[in-house]
Amino acid sequence: MTLRHSPREGSARRIGGEIPDATIARLPVYQRVLAALAESHVAIVSSEEIAAASGVSSANVRRDLSHLGSQGTRGVGYHVFSLLAHVTQALGISSERPVVIVGAGHIGTALAAYQGLPSRGFRVVGVVDISVDRVGFPVTESTQMRVRPLTELEAIVREGSARIGVIATPGAAAQYVCDRLVQAGVRSILNFAPVTLAVPQDVEIRQVDLAVELQILAFHEQRRTVTIPECSA
Amino acid sequence: MTLRHSPREGSARRIGGEIPDATIARLPVYQRVLAALAESHVAIVSSEEIAAASGVSSANVRRDLSHLGSQGTRGVGYHVFSLLAHVTQALGISSERPVVIVGAGHIGTALAAYQGLPSRGFRVVGVVDISVDRVGFPVTESTQMRVRPLTELEAIVREGSARIGVIATPGAAAQYVCDRLVQAGVRSILNFAPVTLAVPQDVEIRQVDLAVELQILAFHEQRRTVTIPECSA
DNA sequence: CGGTGTGAACCACTTCACAGCA
DNA sequence: TGCTGTGAAGTGGTTCACACCG
Numbered sequence: 371m372t373l374r375h376s377p378r379e380g381s382a383r384r385i386g387g388e389i390p391d392a393t394i395a396r397l398p399v400y401q402r403v404l405a406a407l408a409e410s411h412v413a414i415v416s417s418e419e420i421a422a423a424s425g426v427s428s429a430n431v432r433r434d435l436s437h438l439g440s441q442g443t444r445g446v447g448y449h450v451f452s453l454l455a456h457v458t459q460a461l462g463i464s465s466e467r468p469v470v471i472v473g474a475g476h477i478g479t480a481l482a483a484y485q486g487l488p489s490r491g492f493r494v495v496g497v498v499d500i501s502v503d504r505v506g507f508p509v510t511e512s513t514q515m516r517v518r519p520l521t522e523l524e525a526i527v528r529e530g531s532a533r534i535g536v537i538a539t540p541g542a543a544a545q546y547v548c549d550r551l552v553q554a555g556v557r558s559i560l561n562f563a564p565v566t567l568a569v570p571q572d573v574e575i576r577q578v579d580l581a582v583e584l585q586i587l588a589f590h591e592q593r594r595t596v597t598i599p600e601c602s603a
Numbered sequence: 604m605t606l607r608h609s610p611r612e613g614s615a616r617r618i619g620g621e622i623p624d625a626t627i628a629r630l631p632v633y634q635r636v637l638a639a640l641a642e643s644h645v646a647i648v649s650s651e652e653i654a655a656a657s658g659v660s661s662a663n664v665r666r667d668l669s670h671l672g673s674q675g676t677r678g679v680g681y682h683v684f685s686l687l688a689h690v691t692q693a694l695g696i697s698s699e700r701p702v703v704i705v706g707a708g709h710i711g712t713a714l715a716a717y718q719g720l721p722s723r724g725f726r727v728v729g730v731v732d733i734s735v736d737r738v739g740f741p742v743t744e745s746t747q748m749r750v751r752p753l754t755e756l757e758a759i760v761r762e763g764s765a766r767i768g769v770i771a772t773p774g775a776a777a778q779y780v781c782d783r784l785v786q787a788g789v790r791s792i793l794n795f796a797p798v799t800l801a802v803p804q805d806v807e808i809r810q811v812d813l814a815v816e817l818q819i820l821a822f823h824e825q826r827r828t829v830t831i832p833e834c835s836a
Numbered sequence: 837c838g839g840t841g842t843g844a845a846c847c848a849c850t851t852c853a854c855a856g857c858a
Numbered sequence: 859t860g861c862t863g864t865g866a867a868g869t870g871g872t873t874c875a876c877a878c879c880g
Contacts, residue, residue, distance in 0.1 A: 398818040444840045462825035476713030558820040566658045585631040587791040592695035677862045
């Protein structure tokens, strides 16, 4: 799932275009699709094609893109390169965003090893863990980055200017780690631990729980087998 | 993120209570919270308390629970055990759901090793990979389950009666694997590869893209720094 | 033509506010 | 008295349908 924690940042107006949250959640997908098209030297694309490649309705794609004030050509479509630039710009990939990862288990390592991060504007400035079995060892085979001790968390955040943190620890440690991240100045947290975290209002949390995703699938699966699949009139 | 693929299953009515999707996505969270309370031998809980522990408003909790036709006591609260039973029952955890995982990289391994799965009603019946470097080796240190070759995918699905599959492969392989899963009879797929998959209408896909989650955080992060944080009247 | 951009209708979900009951 | 359960109002997002224009 993806809990949205703060119902609506009581203050904090948006910039010009007033982009809805639902649109923002889709922009990265469009970006990926457009990047692939650009790679294939496709110059023009229609909302219908973007829709098909993103699993969204074409009307929704057009609405989303209109929020960026983006410029398609009527009767033709969108210019892939300029649209990609627009989307990328809206997502703010201009600068390199430092990210710190807490927990060098499977998920933490997966994220640290993920090839797609640099191209999306992220740089992992450190992976920390509490276990002596992991500290000092390379994060993955393909990197020379080493896992650092939890004690260095604050130093890593400070030196790397990280404002985004990832919690990939067991549930029991999550709130403690969260507090330390917030204390160190991290403002955005991606939490993989299966617990609800308490944070100050100005810190944003995104929750990803793998078991929850499976449970949602299972629910629909169950319903499908109980319900009559085709029910006309 | 969590793309909802089918805008609304054109057919397929819901059962009695007509439970909304948004509620379903929160039920697993309530389940977790209630299980923890039960563990602590708490007998009664109010919607306010559940709300606090789940990061949801109390009105929303009450509304959600009312969809299950659940029975709280006015002036008192909910009986933890019976409510937990209700929620669990609604999620359909009665039976053990077999799951097959494709890709024994970090994410696939993380899921296979996740302790929380059995208690939520899932059983991993197989982990397959195409790489000779992984096939035959134990999935994790703590299991005797071994990674099996991709060629055995269909056999594993059949023998394990798996109707849920997880794709944890590189993007390039995802559609191919997806086709094979569907062909083998899998009806629900959790996809971690950063691609949009094409599936028949009766197959449900849930998409989890770690980079997308980070990008959404980054967007808000950016906006926060650009916008005036406190803007009264 | 053909595809964008968008008002307007529609829909799903959330929140408010309070009646109703232990 | 206090908390549930729920009509009614509010909010945000999606879809429709078509005017508009290259």
